[in-house]
Amino acid sequence: MKLKLSGNITGDILSPRGFPQATLVLCPWQKKFLLVMLFILLGLLLWDWRSVLLGINILLTIFYLIATLHRMFIIELALRRPREIIIPPEKFSTPPNGREWPRYMVILPMYHEGEILPELIAGLQKLDYPTDRLEIRLLIEADDDETRSVAESLSMPEHFKIFLIPPSQPRTKPKACNIGIEEGEADYLVIYDAEDKPEPDQLKKAAWAFAQSPPEVACIQAKLGYYNPDWNFLTRCFTAEYATWFGLCLPGLDCLQSPIPLGGTSNHFKLDVLRQLGGWDEYNVTEDCDLGLRLFIAGWRTRILESTTWEQACPSLPFWIRQRSRWVKGYIQTYLVHTRDFWNVHRKLGFWNSLHFHLFIGGTSFSQLINPLYWFMTLAWIFLRPQGLDQFFPLPVFIMGSFCLFVGNFVFAYTSGIACVRRGVGYLAHYALLMPFYWMLMSIGAWKGFWQIISKPHHWEKTKHFANQ
């Protein structure tokens, strides 16, 4: 039987497939609310701009303080109570049920990836999993002649299948994934990117992890790392950032049993649960993050698996900024989509999970957007000592701000060093000192993403993958 995991089924523009989707950036009440807030703010600014700016500064400083303390708390949890699922290799000799390994489907959405396809196929052939229980689907856009011709010219084993995705809007990775899983039978499914190099035993580990976990665990997220950290400054810092996210932040959230914003690849799902949820939101450009939240809200849980998929860190600044802009745009989309039903989402998440949601999904992008403003103010305060700046920093605000400036920034940079050591790339730990420069690049990407959410909300900024040096 073929499911329908794309198109408009319900006729509702905000939830065309029965769950809130990012078809529109803002729902009607969000638009009205933002407009009203904007008018009130403008009115207040005209009435008493000093008090309004002071109020905004107080709110932003409190936000920074909470974000800093929250990050410290998450990191401490990740270090104190590591909860990643660790599967010892001696288990791989037998399937979890003792009879046969579960059926696994691997999907690989690709677009203009002909250059790296042979390497990808070679890498996937190393997967240690019985081939009669494995199906690997290469999801290629029907009009992507480049990738298609390379794929057809390669002699691939039987369990590799080429799936052509008919051209339709929106042209996004999640749409391809949804079409790719509309039919076929499997117990578990994993998604990899074209440049991924998963550890060969990852599927067996994930199968065992599912078997060991309680039934409500529907997703296992493997860790992501970069195989090319030494290419340049950007790849080194990117590696440190990924190590922090997958080595400390997500395990910290896992400790709290909170919703986990999934990484783009190496998400292992129970296929029936994924289909039941409607797959990925094809309009969301960080569909993985959105899906992580939807899983949690529907009562399913995600766990972190101690197994790494090696990816390629984008070594080119223009492409890196594009990728970053898509991430920030997607996080904003996800935040706005999930806050449409404002009270209901908070009721379902509960107080603490709501806090994690606001800080991790909304806060991460928001802080990247407002950071340049505070860097500018800090530099102005240090070098120019302008008259009047102090009126926006009364003593309590000054104390909180100083804490964020002198302690918070250091904590964020230092955690990158800790994460590098923890992820086995300790020789990159000293790059933590240079993270502030990397944060500036992140803010450039964030502003590009913010602009795109207004101008091109569904445009997929594709990350270019480079042939190995």
Place this chain on the structure above:
Amino acid sequence: MTAANHQTCRSWHQTPSLLVLIFVALALCLYCLPTRSNPAMENCNTIVESLRSSQNWGRQALVGSLEYGPLQTLFLLLCRSLGGIIGLSAGKLYSAICQSFIIVSLLLWQKNHGRRGRGLIGAALLLAGAFFFPPLRELLSCTAASPAWLNAALFCALYYQFSQWHQEQELRWLVLCATSLALLMLCGSCGILLALGTIPVLLREISFTLNDKEKFSGLPTILLMPAGYALLLYFVWNWLVMDDAIFFLRDYWSRASSLPLAALLHLPPSSWRLGLLFLLLAALATLLSFERTCKSPARLLLPLALLLPLHFHFTQIMQVYSGGLPAYLLAVLLALLLVLNSSDYRLRQRPLQFLLSLALLYCALPIRVSTCFQSASDAPPRTELTTYIDQFWPDSRIMLYGLPLALAYPDLQEYRFQARLDYQESDFLTQARDEQLHLLVPPPEGKYYPARKSVLADIHAHGRPWLLLEKQWPGGWQLWRCVIPPEGESKLDALR
């Protein structure tokens, strides 16, 4: 360590609420004991009050003095702000918190690393004696409320955390060690010295324990980064507050470099006694570092034993606050705990260890060293100064330069006395154009400012063309009046 012990240790970690309860109960008990604040704590309190009154010299003292570290002052400020709400004494609260932190850390250390029944009883008796038995408490004058308790608490935390890392080799413990090192760095000269002395020992122990280049990779960065950052903060803060990134070093160095060599070589009786104590401590730590089970914690005591006596001696001669006695007391305690706990019973070494420990205790108990600044007895009383000035120049303000002088004449309103840590002649002259100023210059004996190569010593000897010596006290104190009249108060204004 046996599996049973390990289980017990886990039970401690699994009940943080119990630990908090013990901590709070201990802090309350210690707070209720009749403890006095030592002069150093009173000085630190003066800085805190000036900070609360938004005085510039308070901010300068916070960052520009290595005698009282920024963290000590900020922690006292926190105690003052929170304790003040319910009427608690800030100094006593500060010390009670630090002391109970030390006790809880030692208990945890004993629970996780010690041998059952041995060290715990010994330590409990020793601690009870030190903190609760009045005659012994009186003898240990260094248990008085003192800013240096924070150094001791942080060193104790470092000691415990490193012992835990040594046992579990979990990255978290190393991160905590690095944090403790960074906080120690912010505890003034004694803290910096302790941290700098401990870092090589830690690095060597880590490298020796892991014995794997790949595992060791990045760990030095993790350990050193917070400490380096803390040191960097001194420069940044000095740049921001003092307009001179190296003021704190320059100030300390100018005092140190003006000491005559003979003074450095002359050892007062208290220094001899301290030196002997630390030699005993070093001998004991060295002996313990050969024991298989406690060699790593014993080696961590070596920087304390070797560097603190030098620091004591130096600060005593410089007449500044040494800030290390509680850390020293802690070192003695730790050494004794190690002796009581060293599990590899070596017949030949054991008696020697006990003899050394007894000698250590014998020397440690009656020790009383107070090297912090106390106002000189011959300093003119503030009422005498103001009454004298008011006869001719009512309401003229007296300018004070340097931390010791600021501490000697605190004025929360800066109505009659205004202090600064740095002497800036141009600023003085600018201010003199606005108001009538006097300048108080103590005798150049090294207590209030460096005896040589300092501006105040030069003023004391030669004055300035725009200063008139109004009065000189027999002890050498001078009161100068600025003869530049404030604008609008001189008939010569037209000539300006």
